[in-house]
Amino acid sequence: MAVPREVPEDYRKVEQLPSGLFRVSVSSVFSGQWVRALRKEGFLLLASAPLLPNGLLLSADLLIPPDLDEESIEFEVVEKSVLTGQPRQLDLIREAITAGRNATSAARLGNAGSAAEHWEECGDLWEKAGDSRRATLAFQLAQSTFYR
Incomplete structure (x- = not known):
């Protein structure tokens, strides 16, 4: 050609x-x-x-x-x-794990509002990374944080 x-x-x-x-x-x-x-x-x-x-x-x-x-x-x-950076999906997974850790820490300290926000962020990040199972779990934890 x-x-x-x-x-x-x-x-x-x-x-x-x-x-x-x-x-x-x-x-x-x-x-x-x-x-x-x-x-x-x-x-x-x-x-x-x-x-x-x-x-x-x-x-x-x-x-x-x-x-x-x-x-x-x-x-x-x-x-x-x-x-030089990691592929986008790996960045999202790392951020989701960090958001989940922040949610757990906030919940342990009794800060339900902050914990719920971090769980929502975690769910959004897992969703963007393509893991609907973990996203659903994070969103459920966000909802349950409000009702404790």
């Missing part, structure tokens, strides 16, 4: 190559950025690679476990600074 002389800014192509290798190509407006591959289920980080010049394009080659196909992977173009 021939690449036009000017590549549109929103150009993006994902190619599955042999042996679990994926090549993501984008326009040169993404210079200095990286590509990361996340499993769609659970947003587990699978691979990341810098975008490097490849003719008129920038490309990154990512080695992905061969049992995964393109439909199960989310490819994102990101600033390198995004890669």
Whole structure:
């Protein structure tokens, strides 16, 4: 396939190559950025690679476990600074655990209002992280705190 002389800014192509290798190509407006591959289920980080010049394009080659196909992977173009942090879901889980600990501490100190607020925050964070069971439990604890 021939690449036009000017590549549109929103150009993006994902190619599955042999042996679990994926090549993501984008326009040169993404210079200095990286590509990361996340499993769609659970947003587990699978691979990341810098975008490097490849003719008129920038490309990154990512080695992905061969049992995964393109439909199960989310490819994102990101600033390198995004890669130094944890994936978003892990941040939400950590924040949810902290909110739950704060709720428990407030409840032990007899501060029902603060405990309920922290349980609500905890439930919201678990919901955003995709764990409805823990979210429901936190919301139930928030409600029961008001009736003690």
